[in-house]
Amino acid sequence: MATWNPWHTLATVRRELDHVFDDSGTRAAPAFRTAFLPGRAARQYPLTNLYEDKDAVYLEALAPCVDAATLELSVMGHTLNISGEKRRVAGEVQPEAFHRSERATGKFVRQIHLPMDVDE
Numbered sequence: 706m707a708t709w710n711p712w713h714t715l716a717t718v719r720r721e722l723d724h725v726f727d728d729s730g731t732r733a734a735p736a737f738r739t740a741f742l743p744g745r746a747a748r749q750y751p752l753t754n755l756y757e758d759k760d761a762v763y764l765e766a767l768a769p770c771v772d773a774a775t776l777e778l779s780v781m782g783h784t785l786n787i788s789g790e791k792r793r794v795a796g797e798v799q800p801e802a803f804h805r806s807e808r809a810t811g812k813f814v815r816q817i818h819l820p821m822d823v824d825e
Contacts (some may be wrong), residue, residue, distance in 0.1 A: 750813045751787065770808070780823045788814045804815065 706807045751768035766787060768776075775790040793800075800806075 735741070749815060751815060753815075753817060755817065755819070757820070762821070762823070764817070765824060780819075783819050784824070785817045785819055786814065788812070 751766040751771070753767070754763075754765040756763050764785065768789065768791075771789045771791050775792075777786075777788045779786045790812045791810045
């Protein structure tokens with residue numbers, strides 16, 4: 706008769722969960738997609754689409770409420786860096802007046818691997 710080992714079962718479950726949350730094949734990027742939450746890993750922001758045709762590579766980034774003046778783009782080799790800041794609600798609303806605040810704010814940085822070198 707086989708002996709049940711709870712540690713083996715938990716290790717198997719952990720490997721399966723790691724596989725589900727590990728979308729890049731490495732553990733370098735945050736596994737969970739929480740954004741801008743204190744004490745939590747930041748999700749990949751802004752959300753992007755990267756595609757190409759015979760003439761160019763295109764990147765579309767979804768970054769609502771980001772102040773264009775804070776947006777910075779730079780390319781080095783195969784890596785595109787996007788950084789900026791989502792500021793809090795405009796106006797005179799004080800933080801203690803909020804009953805609910807679900808729209809994240811703060812600085813962000815995103816690095817995107819490009820399929821080829823880019824001439825800046």
